[in-house]
Amino acid sequence: MPLTERLLLGPGPSNPYPEVAAALVRPMLGHLDPEFLDLLDETSQRLRAVFRTENRLTLPVSGTGSAGMEACFVNLLEPGDVAIVGVNGVFGERMCEVARRCGAEVVRIDAPWGRAIDPQRLLDAQAASPRARLVAVVHAETSTGVRNDVEPLRALQGTDTLVLVDTVTSLGGIPVEVDEWGIDACYSGTQKCLGVPPGLAPVTFSPRAVERIGTRATPPQSWYLDLGLIGQYVGSARRYHHTAPVTMVFALHAALGAVLDEGLEAAWARHERVGALLHDELPARGFRLLAEAGHRLPELTTAWLPEGADDAALRKALLETYGIEVGGGLGDFSGKAWRIGLMGHNAREQNVLTFLAAVDALV
Amino acid sequence: MPLTERLLLGPGPSNPYPEVAAALVRPMLGHLDPEFLDLLDETSQRLRAVFRTENRLTLPVSGTGSAGMEACFVNLLEPGDVAIVGVNGVFGERMCEVARRCGAEVVRIDAPWGRAIDPQRLLDAQAASPRARLVAVVHAETSTGVRNDVEPLRALQGTDTLVLVDTVTSLGGIPVEVDEWGIDACYSGTQKCLGVPPGLAPVTFSPRAVERIGTRATPPQSWYLDLGLIGQYVGSARRYHHTAPVTMVFALHAALGAVLDEGLEAAWARHERVGALLHDELPARGFRLLAEAGHRLPELTTAWLPEGADDAALRKALLETYGIEVGGGLGDFSGKAWRIGLMGHNAREQNVLTFLAAVDALV
Numbered sequence: 091m092p093l094t095e096r097l098l099l100g101p102g103p104s105n106p107y108p109e110v111a112a113a114l115v116r117p118m119l120g121h122l123d124p125e126f127l128d129l130l131d132e133t134s135q136r137l138r139a140v141f142r143t144e145n146r147l148t149l150p151v152s153g154t155g156s157a158g159m160e161a162c163f164v165n166l167l168e169p170g171d172v173a174i175v176g177v178n179g180v181f182g183e184r185m186c187e188v189a190r191r192c193g194a195e196v197v198r199i200d201a202p203w204g205r206a207i208d209p210q211r212l213l214d215a216q217a218a219s220p221r222a223r224l225v226a227v228v229h230a231e232t233s234t235g236v237r238n239d240v241e242p243l244r245a246l247q248g249t250d251t252l253v254l255v256d257t258v259t260s261l262g263g264i265p266v267e268v269d270e271w272g273i274d275a276c277y278s279g280t281q282k283c284l285g286v287p288p289g290l291a292p293v294t295f296s297p298r299a300v301e302r303i304g305t306r307a308t309p310p311q312s313w314y315l316d317l318g319l320i321g322q323y324v325g326s327a328r329r330y331h332h333t334a335p336v337t338m339v340f341a342l343h344a345a346l347g348a349v350l351d352e353g354l355e356a357a358w359a360r361h362e363r364v365g366a367l368l369h370d371e372l373p374a375r376g377f378r379l380l381a382e383a384g385h386r387l388p389e390l391t392t393a394w395l396p397e398g399a400d401d402a403a404l405r406k407a408l409l410e411t412y413g414i415e416v417g418g419g420l421g422d423f424s425g426k427a428w429r430i431g432l433m434g435h436n437a438r439e440q441n442v443l444t445f446l447a448a449v450d451a452l453v
Numbered sequence: 454m455p456l457t458e459r460l461l462l463g464p465g466p467s468n469p470y471p472e473v474a475a476a477l478v479r480p481m482l483g484h485l486d487p488e489f490l491d492l493l494d495e496t497s498q499r500l501r502a503v504f505r506t507e508n509r510l511t512l513p514v515s516g517t518g519s520a521g522m523e524a525c526f527v528n529l530l531e532p533g534d535v536a537i538v539g540v541n542g543v544f545g546e547r548m549c550e551v552a553r554r555c556g557a558e559v560v561r562i563d564a565p566w567g568r569a570i571d572p573q574r575l576l577d578a579q580a581a582s583p584r585a586r587l588v589a590v591v592h593a594e595t596s597t598g599v600r601n602d603v604e605p606l607r608a609l610q611g612t613d614t615l616v617l618v619d620t621v622t623s624l625g626g627i628p629v630e631v632d633e634w635g636i637d638a639c640y641s642g643t644q645k646c647l648g649v650p651p652g653l654a655p656v657t658f659s660p661r662a663v664e665r666i667g668t669r670a671t672p673p674q675s676w677y678l679d680l681g682l683i684g685q686y687v688g689s690a691r692r693y694h695h696t697a698p699v700t701m702v703f704a705l706h707a708a709l710g711a712v713l714d715e716g717l718e719a720a721w722a723r724h725e726r727v728g729a730l731l732h733d734e735l736p737a738r739g740f741r742l743l744a745e746a747g748h749r750l751p752e753l754t755t756a757w758l759p760e761g762a763d764d765a766a767l768r769k770a771l772l773e774t775y776g777i778e779v780g781g782g783l784g785d786f787s788g789k790a791w792r793i794g795l796m797g798h799n800a801r802e803q804n805v806l807t808f809l810a811a812v813d814a815l816v
Contacts, residue, residue, distance in 0.1 A: 092488060093479055096483065098481060100483055102696060103483060103484070104481075106481060114477040114478055114700065115477055117458040117459065118459070118466055118468050119459055120461055120463055120466060120778045121651070123778065125457055152516055152520070152652070153515055153516045153520065155696065156694075156695040157516065157677050159677075160675065160676060160677045184676070187676055188676045191673075191674050191676055279696070281696060287698065288696040288697065288699055289515070289652060289698035310554075311555075311674045312674075312675060313519070313550055314516060314520050314522075332517050332519040332520075333517050333518065333519075333642070333644055333651040335517060335652035336466060336650055336651055337650035337651075337701075338650075338698075338700075338701065415486060
């Protein structure tokens with residue numbers, strides 16, 4: 091099998107922070123070893139710093155970002171609950187599907203792909219359905235490169251409706267303020283701006299979300315993702331639930347250390363600066379930025395291809411000639427747009443220049 | 454944070470095969486990169502060799518062994534289905550709980566912990582309930598060190614009842630013959646006899662299990678573990694479902710290569726030989742073997758502690774003085790018995806001698 095190096099400028103995974111390699115080959119520890127439990131505690135503490143929260147129930151779920159999504163829905167919803175979901179891309183759609191499989195009644199608030207969801211529409215939907223169990227929205231839509239405003243949902247703290255936010259593509263790249271924005275449940279993934287290989291889903295739950303989980307009438311339909319049980323392992327009881335993915339936790343611990351050593355605000359500024367450079371440079375090459383101005387993610391740029399460009403042939407050449415991966419468009423954007431990630435360790439000026447030079451050579 | 458080396462002789466994780474370290478730090482690839490997809494295909498092919506099956510639907514689920522268990526139940530069961538479950542330890546109990554959360558009616562066939570389940574009792578239960586959707590049993594009970602006989606369940610191939618087997622602690626260590634034994638669905642974990650860090654759950658499904666999944670009246674309650682959708686990614690359609698845990702797949706691929714290079718039968722023989730050595734040596738030190746004779750796992754030995762021995766103090770000293778981890782007893786065995794694993798790369802004579810010497814020094 092070849093060992094090809096790629097510059098991963100797609101929608102994730104990104105190339106991990108350099109600190110991750112040493113962590114992956116740390117000597118293995120048992121999942122109940124006191125040293126591993128200390129490291130897991132420190133990992134949760136680092137996650138709190140990155141989520142900007144004091145939430146006790148903050149941990150890496152043993153699966154990818156989609157497992158984090160499912161963990162949130164299956165623990166917070168019971169059959170018959172109403173869930174209001176903002177949908178302006180693939181991951182909002184996925185939320186609806188996961189909520190339906192929990193037996194929830196889903197109220198969709200749609201916006202066109204490539205445009206942000208007006209948070210007032212989510213608040214209005216909640217006002218019209220005040221017994222809704224939760225309002226869910228994707229902070230950074232990986233399918234469109236759009237940032238949805240989350241902060242205004244803080245108004246729901248005065249209601250019985252929880253706020254659930256997908257930060258898979260935002261955490262570590264742009265500001266996420268779990269406590270300040272009144273987010274009750276939040277999940278992310280490791281392979282984007284956190285600069286870790288894919289495989290874990292950081293999650294955090296507010297005290298009122300924890301209370302909701304503790305007062306369910308029925309156990310969550312998933313045993314594997316049952317946070318009441320998982321909480322007894324990551325918490326002080328240390329009761330075995332499932333075998334933690336030790337090596338991946340080592341990797342997450344190390345990358346979070348790198349992010350916090352740099353400083354979270356500095357990492358946000360780096361993503362902002364590098365993303366802006368790409369946004370500035372693309373139009374001169376015939377690309378048109380796709381996401382709505384004012385709501386463009388610096389860490390994931392979506393752009394319409396130049397007139398007449400052949401998507402598949404170009405991406406193949408980019409990969410095979412220069413070892414650079416970018417993502418194709420999804421849905422209606424398929425064949426017409428690219429998704430260009432500058433995430434985590436890859437959010438560096440050097441990578442923008444390399445990408446642009448390769449595009450200049452090919453287009 | 455310290456970087457302590459441990460000799461992991463508990464019920465898992467084991468120390469990975471040496472080939473795994475290089476795989477963990479392979480350059481990252483995207484989950485849709487042609488090179489990664491080739492490697493994933495080869496990993497599935499290696500899993501078929503280890504499961505001894507031709508099953509097309511054979512893949513690593515993106516979670517630990519318990520996610521593999523849940524993947525099997527949520528895909529094969531629908532609400533109201535009858536599931537017959539053999540229970541003689543923690544993992545049989547867990548199967549019942551997972552099946553109940555699928556809305557199934559569970560028929561338990563209990564045997565005392567430490568003794569094997571007579572497979573005829575499972576066959577009789579199916580005869581009494583011929584519309585049962587499945588009969589499930591744990592091949593190697595990690596909580597007791599007992600091997601349950603699976604081969605006689607082949608008789609169920611002539612019925613409408615599927616056979617579901619947990620091989621978390623058996624795969625790669627003792628014979629598992631998916632096709633020859635007529636197993637319809639089988640899950641395992643990576644961190645035991647396969648010698649990989651924890652984090653993936655190899656699974657395989659027979660054509661009739663796949664047909665069952667394809668003719669469900671309702672979608673599985675788990676989106677993350679929906680094998681109809683996952684199959685479209687690992688199969689030729691290559692449709693994105695979730696981001697595969699690339700690094701862990703690299704590790705699994707490498708360890709399976711090591712196992713198959715040694716030869717699966719040779720690996721089984723090594724586990725058998727090394728386990729027998731431990732079984733032979735323990736009684737002279739006051740340990741009494743716990744599992745029923747004739748059904749003792751070589752890769753996981755359970756033994757009653759010598760009269761008057763202090764479980765917690767001994768395991769602490771073993772860990773802190775000699776860096777050796779063993780597992781404590783579960784349930785009624787707590788404080789009274791140990792679980793000693795010789796799994797994967799750790800199934801070597803050297804480790805038996807090291808363990809015994811440490812015990813001699815402490816007891």
